[in-house]
Amino acid sequence: MHTIDPAEPLARVRASTPLVHNITNHVAMNTMANVLLALGASPAMVHAREEVTEFAGLANALTLNIGTLSPSWVDAMDDAARAATTAGRPWVLDPVAVGATALRREAGARLLALGPTAIRGNASEILALADQRGGGRGVDSTDATASAEQAAVTLARRSGAVVAVTGEVDLVTDGRRLARIAGGHALMPRVTTLGCALTGVVGAYLAGGEDPFTATVAALAGYAVAGQVAGEAAAGPGSFAVAFLDALHALDGPTLTARARLEITDAS
Amino acid sequence: MHTIDPAEPLARVRASTPLVHNITNHVAMNTMANVLLALGASPAMVHAREEVTEFAGLANALTLNIGTLSPSWVDAMDDAARAATTAGRPWVLDPVAVGATALRREAGARLLALGPTAIRGNASEILALADQRGGGRGVDSTDATASAEQAAVTLARRSGAVVAVTGEVDLVTDGRRLARIAGGHALMPRVTTLGCALTGVVGAYLAGGEDPFTATVAALAGYAVAGQVAGEAAAGPGSFAVAFLDALHALDGPTLTARARLEITDAS
Amino acid sequence: MHTIDPAEPLARVRASTPLVHNITNHVAMNTMANVLLALGASPAMVHAREEVTEFAGLANALTLNIGTLSPSWVDAMDDAARAATTAGRPWVLDPVAVGATALRREAGARLLALGPTAIRGNASEILALADQRGGGRGVDSTDATASAEQAAVTLARRSGAVVAVTGEVDLVTDGRRLARIAGGHALMPRVTTLGCALTGVVGAYLAGGEDPFTATVAALAGYAVAGQVAGEAAAGPGSFAVAFLDALHALDGPTLTARARLEITDAS
Numbered sequence: 001m002h003t004i005d006p007a008e009p010l011a012r013v014r015a016s017t018p019l020v021h022n023i024t025n026h027v028a029m030n031t032m033a034n035v036l037l038a039l040g041a042s043p044a045m046v047h048a049r050e051e052v053t054e055f056a057g058l059a060n061a062l063t064l065n066i067g068t069l070s071p072s073w074v075d076a077m078d079d080a081a082r083a084a085t086t087a088g089r090p091w092v093l094d095p096v097a098v099g100a101t102a103l104r105r106e107a108g109a110r111l112l113a114l115g116p117t118a119i120r121g122n123a124s125e126i127l128a129l130a131d132q133r134g135g136g137r138g139v140d141s142t143d144a145t146a147s148a149e150q151a152a153v154t155l156a157r158r159s160g161a162v163v164a165v166t167g168e169v170d171l172v173t174d175g176r177r178l179a180r181i182a183g184g185h186a187l188m189p190r191v192t193t194l195g196c197a198l199t200g201v202v203g204a205y206l207a208g209g210e211d212p213f214t215a216t217v218a219a220l221a222g223y224a225v226a227g228q229v230a231g232e233a234a235a236g237p238g239s240f241a242v243a244f245l246d247a248l249h250a251l252d253g254p255t256l257t258a259r260a261r262l263e264i265t266d267a268s
Numbered sequence: 269m270h271t272i273d274p275a276e277p278l279a280r281v282r283a284s285t286p287l288v289h290n291i292t293n294h295v296a297m298n299t300m301a302n303v304l305l306a307l308g309a310s311p312a313m314v315h316a317r318e319e320v321t322e323f324a325g326l327a328n329a330l331t332l333n334i335g336t337l338s339p340s341w342v343d344a345m346d347d348a349a350r351a352a353t354t355a356g357r358p359w360v361l362d363p364v365a366v367g368a369t370a371l372r373r374e375a376g377a378r379l380l381a382l383g384p385t386a387i388r389g390n391a392s393e394i395l396a397l398a399d400q401r402g403g404g405r406g407v408d409s410t411d412a413t414a415s416a417e418q419a420a421v422t423l424a425r426r427s428g429a430v431v432a433v434t435g436e437v438d439l440v441t442d443g444r445r446l447a448r449i450a451g452g453h454a455l456m457p458r459v460t461t462l463g464c465a466l467t468g469v470v471g472a473y474l475a476g477g478e479d480p481f482t483a484t485v486a487a488l489a490g491y492a493v494a495g496q497v498a499g500e501a502a503a504g505p506g507s508f509a510v511a512f513l514d515a516l517h518a519l520d521g522p523t524l525t526a527r528a529r530l531e532i533t534d535a536s
Numbered sequence: 537m538h539t540i541d542p543a544e545p546l547a548r549v550r551a552s553t554p555l556v557h558n559i560t561n562h563v564a565m566n567t568m569a570n571v572l573l574a575l576g577a578s579p580a581m582v583h584a585r586e587e588v589t590e591f592a593g594l595a596n597a598l599t600l601n602i603g604t605l606s607p608s609w610v611d612a613m614d615d616a617a618r619a620a621t622t623a624g625r626p627w628v629l630d631p632v633a634v635g636a637t638a639l640r641r642e643a644g645a646r647l648l649a650l651g652p653t654a655i656r657g658n659a660s661e662i663l664a665l666a667d668q669r670g671g672g673r674g675v676d677s678t679d680a681t682a683s684a685e686q687a688a689v690t691l692a693r694r695s696g697a698v699v700a701v702t703g704e705v706d707l708v709t710d711g712r713r714l715a716r717i718a719g720g721h722a723l724m725p726r727v728t729t730l731g732c733a734l735t736g737v738v739g740a741y742l743a744g745g746e747d748p749f750t751a752t753v754a755a756l757a758g759y760a761v762a763g764q765v766a767g768e769a770a771a772g773p774g775s776f777a778v779a780f781l782d783a784l785h786a787l788d789g790p791t792l793t794a795r796a797r798l799e800i801t802d803a804s
Contacts, residue, residue, distance in 0.1 A: 027297040027313050029563040029604075033728035038773045042676045043728070044633065045563050048606040051637040058636065068297075070316040097312065100326065101319040140310045190517065192301035192311070236514030237306045246772030249726065295565045295581050336565075338584040365580065368594065369587040408578045458785065460569035460579070504782030505574045 004179070006225075006260050007253035009205050009218035014040035018207035020200055021059035021084075023047045023077050025067025025096065028196035031241075035197035038249040039222075041204035049076040056083035060207035063199050064116075066107050067096035067139065074107045081114040090117035090206035093161070094199040097139045099128030112159060117212050119155070120164040120199045123148035130155040140189070145171050153178065153267045162212045164202065166195055170220045173267050174213040181217065182261040183224030185231030187240040194244070198223050221260040226251055228259060272447070274493075274528050275521030277473055277486035282308035286475035288468055289327035289352075291315045291345050293335025293364065296464035299509075303465035306517040307490075309472035317344040324351035328475035331467050332384075334375050335364035335407065342375045349382040358385035358474035361429070362467040365407045367396025380427060385480050387423070388432040388467045391416035398423040408457070413439050421446065421535045430480045432470065434463055438488045441535050442481040449485065450529040451492030453499030455508040462512070466491050489528040494519055496527060540715070542761075542796050543789030545741050545754035550576035554743035556736055557595035557620075559583045559613050561603025561632065564732035567777075571733035574785040575758075577740035585612040592619035596743035599735050600652075602643050603632035603675065610643045617650040626653035626742035629697070630735040633675045635664025648695060653748050655691070656700040656735045659684035666691040676725070681707050689714065689803045698748045700738065702731055706756045709803050710749040717753065718797040719760030721767030723776040730780070734759050757796040762787055764795060 019042045024032055029045050036043035046055045049072065056062050062084040064077045084091040093116040098108040108129050112119075121129065122141035130151035145167035152163040156175035165171040170181040188194050198220070205219040206212055229247040234240035287310045292300055297313050304311035314323045317340065324330050330352040332345045352359040361384040366376035376397050380387075389397065390409035398419035413435035424431040424443035433439040438449040456462050466488070473487040474480055497515040502508035555578045560568055565581050572579035582591045585608065592598050598620040600613045620627040629652040634644035644665050648655075657665065658677035666687035681703035688699040692711035701707040706717040724730050734756070741755040742748055765783040770776035 025313070026294055026562055027301050030298055030566055030728060033563050034773065034777075037726045037728055044675050045561070045604050046633075046637075047604060048639060050607060051639040054637045054639075068313050068315060071318060097314075101314075101322045103316060103319040103322075139312050190305045192298060192305055236517040237302065238510035238513030238517075241302075241513075242510055242774035242778055245774030245777075249772040249774075293581070294562055295569050298566055336581050336583060339586060369582075369590045371584060371587040371590075407580050458573045460566060460573055504785040505570065506778035506781030506785075509570075509781075510778055 004214050004217050004262065004264065005257055006218035006221040007257045009208055009210060009215055010222050010251065010256060011253060012208040013204050016208065017042050018060035018204050019044060020061050020063065020203045020207065021046055021056055022063045022200055023073065023080060024063065024065035024196060028065065028067060028193035031193040032197040032200045034245055035248065036200050036204060038245045039201060039204060043200060047073060047076055049079060052076045052080040053083040056080040057087045059089065061089055061203035062091035063094065063203040064091065064111060065094035065096055065196055065199060066098065066104060067196060069103065069107055077111060078114065081111060085115060090212065092116060092118045092120060092199050092203045092206065094196060095119065095121050095125050095129045098125050116161045117206055118162040118164065118202055118216050120166060120202055122195065123165055123167055126155065126163060126165045127151050141167060145169055162216045164216050164220060166198065170224065172213065172217050172220060176267055177213055177264055178267040179217045179262055179264045181220045181224055184227035187231060187234055187237050188227050190237040191241045217262060221262050222251060222256055225256050225259045272482055272485050272530065272532065273525055274486035274489040275525045277476055277478060277483055278490050278519065278524060279521060280476040281472050284476065285310050286328035286472050287312060287326065288329050288331065288471045288475065289314055289324055290331045290468055291341065291348060292331065292333035292464060296333065296335060296461035299461040300465040300468045302513055303516065304468050304472060306513045307469060307472060311468060315341060315344050317347060320344045320348040321351040324348040325355045327357065329357055329471035330359035331362065331471040332359065332379060333362035333364055333464055333467060334366065334372060335464060337371065337375055345379060346382065349379060353383060358480065360384060360386045360388060360467050360471045360474065362464060363387065363389050363393050363397045366393050384429045385474055386430040386432065386470055386484050388434060388470055390463065391433055391435055394423065394431060394433045395419050409435060413437055430484045432484050432488060434466065438492065440481065440485050440488060444535055445481055445532055446535040447485045447530055447532045449488050449492055452495035455499060455502055455505050456495050458505040459509045485530060489530050490519060490524055493524050493527045540750050540753050540798065540800065541793055542754035542757040543793045545744055545746060545751055546758050546787065546792060547789060548744040549740050552744065553578050554596035554740050555580060556597050556599065556739045556743065557582055557592055558599045558736055559609065559616060560599065560601035560732060564601065564603060564729035567729040568733040568736045570781055571784065572736050572740060574781045575737060575740060579736060583609060583612050585615060588612045588616040589619040592616040593623045595625065597625055597739035598627035599630065599739040600627065600647060601630035601632055601732055601735060602634065602640060603732060605639065605643055613647060614650065617647060621651060626748065628652060628654045628656060628735050628739045628742065630732060631655065631657050631661050631665045634661050652697045653742055654698040654700065654738055654752050656702060656738055658731065659701055659703055662691065662699060662701045663687050677703060681705055698752045700752050700756060702734065706760065708749065708753050708756060712803055713749060713800055714803040715753045715798055715800045717756045717760055720763035723767060723770055723773050724763050726773040727777045753798060757798050758787060758792055761792050761795045
């Protein structure tokens with residue numbers, strides 16, 4: 001029986017203020033920066049091909065998100081992923097709506113082949129990335145996370161990445177272990193780019209250098225508790241977004257340890 | 269005498285969760301996504317020429333906004349509008365600051381010629397689009413909506429689009445009917461891109477397949493009531509933006525029917 | 537002994553509603569627009585090379601920010617700066633993370649050579665711009681403002697620009713005078729792009745046509761008081777951001793005069 005206490009990885013993020021380099025979509029940039037600052041990390045959004053290699057070498061972690069992609073941005077993501085790998089830095093892939101169009105399927109496959117440390121998506125996205133097939137209508141999942149469990153395990157084993165499937169119950173697997181994380185709040189999917197921002201949070205935790213599975217589980221557990229706390233104060237998606245940043249900023253170790261609802265088993 | 273009850277179109281949006289494809293400006297993307305999620309629709313921002321044709325065919329409606337345009341984005345908008353038209357999907361044009369520069373006048377004329385289902389702008393923008401002349405200082409209107417009434421009717425007759433002019437009192441016309449919608453709040457123009465986000469809301473309502481005039485009037489009436497409700501709780505533009513998303517999310521049919529202030533006459 | 541009352545410049549901004557043209561980074565655009573609207577100015581984000589020259593001639597002030605730069609955007613910034621200078625309009629340079637990469641050092645040097653009216657950055661950025669050397673890890677300063685005082689004075693004398701260094705205590709200098717402005721709140725650096733948005737505010741104040749040193753000091757003093765007021769109501773970075781927009785919108789002359797904490801001396 002494995003157990004993970006998410007309090008220590010959170011303390012490590014705050015003590016080290018990791019610089020997280022994100023090439024993310026236009027919708028998410030502001031939210032992601034605020035989420036990372038509230039957490040205690042230092043976000044930077046840098047996308048020009050002329051500087052991503054240099055910048056990825058300076059940062060403590062990299063995250064790539066194909067939400068509002070264009071071919072030139074995918075080229076920059078490719079360069080950045082290679083630079084992070086060369087520098088021994090972790091990087092995270094967020095395959096937004098990867099099943100929706102040919103351009104997305106190609107971008108997803110190309111970045112996956114570069115060996116991300118972790119992948120975070122919703123169930124439709126993980127199913128599409130694992131199968132290299134179309135699926136999902138847009139950026140919102142049309143599948144429950146449980147339906148992507150086997151695909152996530154297979155994808156983790158094939159790619160070597162930790163795979164996180166987020167939804168009502170989150171799943172994390174490294175192909176050997178499987179974590180289920182409950183919590184969050186029904187309003188979370190009604191606030192745009194909280195999933196994209198979580199990808200940045202995974203990057204911040206991975207920068208701490210611990211086992212990527214532990215780091216990813218701790219990142220999702222902290223996020224879920226902050227979502228629960230925010231939900232208690234929120235009257236709708238507007239006030240939820242505000243309360244969520246406050247809750248993430250105020251999150252302390254004892255609250256996190258007490259409220260985290262996670263279960264770890266062997267992956268089958 | 270025509271009447272429209274905005275409650276039923278709102279219920280239809282929520283029951284169908286339309287996927288709304290938006291090629292909008294960088295300032296508006298996050299706000300628009302949050303507004304559409306609060307309403308109950310599913311937003312997607314996709315702008316690369318390599319995928320807009322494919323994506324516009326998947327979506328239930330399309331909206332195009334020239335706020336932070338560049339020539340390559342206008343090409344993608346053109347492709348997307350053609351794809352939506354071919355697929356029989358409604359699309360909305362938001363001619364931000366169309367009178368300000370030659371690039372905007374050309375983009376506005378080019379997209380107008382592709383036959384939008386609806387057009388939404390402020391008075392200065394509708395005057396400029398109707399006359400193909402310069403006008404307006406920037407993105408904020410320097411004209412009252414009433415001054416654009418005749419231009420809106422003419423533009424609707426000439427283009428076949430429903431034309432919405434938003435401001436202190438909103439106007440909607442299909443060249444035959446004219447609706448005046450009161451409500452909203454004085455703080456609305458102090459929050460950026462609420463007008464742009466409304467264009468997305470019009471798209472979500474048009475996806476329901478009812479008469480475009482009715483759909484547009486219902487969209488604006490719902491927005492105006494949410495603005496009124498939010499204004500009652502707000503201390504300034506920051507808290508207004510939060511309360512507005514909460515109000516849009518909480519909006520129910522009876523409140524909407526009771527509070528909507530709209531009047532429909534024949535267009536002269 | 538010099539003194540500046542920040543109330544009068546604020547009143548001038550509100551009376552004239554200056555149109556501020558911003559070519560800024562993707563993260564900051566929405567925040568900056570909301571800050572300028574809350575203040576009482578009219579923001580416009582326009583970046584296409586095909587229209588920046590025309591638009592910069594229409595606007596009352598221009599601001600340039602290299603946060604998420606790409607070579608084509610730097611070309612557009614160059615064109616816009618030249619157009620503003622030709623039209624006799626003030627413009628502000630925000631050299632985000634200028635020391636981090638070669639692309640940023642080149643962009644910073646190129647725009648600096650065009651003669652900005654004012655420059656606003658954090659201590660790491662001003663040190664890097666003054667020395668044309670690398671420094672700073674990312675967008676967050678790793679230096680206290682006091683450490684950049686001599687660099688700011690030197691940069692002001694060499695460039696002819698007013699230089700503002702923002703941080704826990706802000707500094708403003710024209711090479712002859714030096715203002716120190718206290719206030720603000722510890723949560724301000726935990727909300728993304730409030731510094732970038734302040735650059736827009738400096739642009740709005742410069743549009744009033746008074747002495748650029750006075751305008752810049754007044755802009756920063758007003759911002760610091762709004763930050764203090766917001767901090768009294770905030771529970772974390774989410775609620776701070778909301779309260780800050782409300783405070784900026786509600787800021788009145790007597791409160792500003794009473795609470796501003798600024799000291800002006802001769803620069804050494």
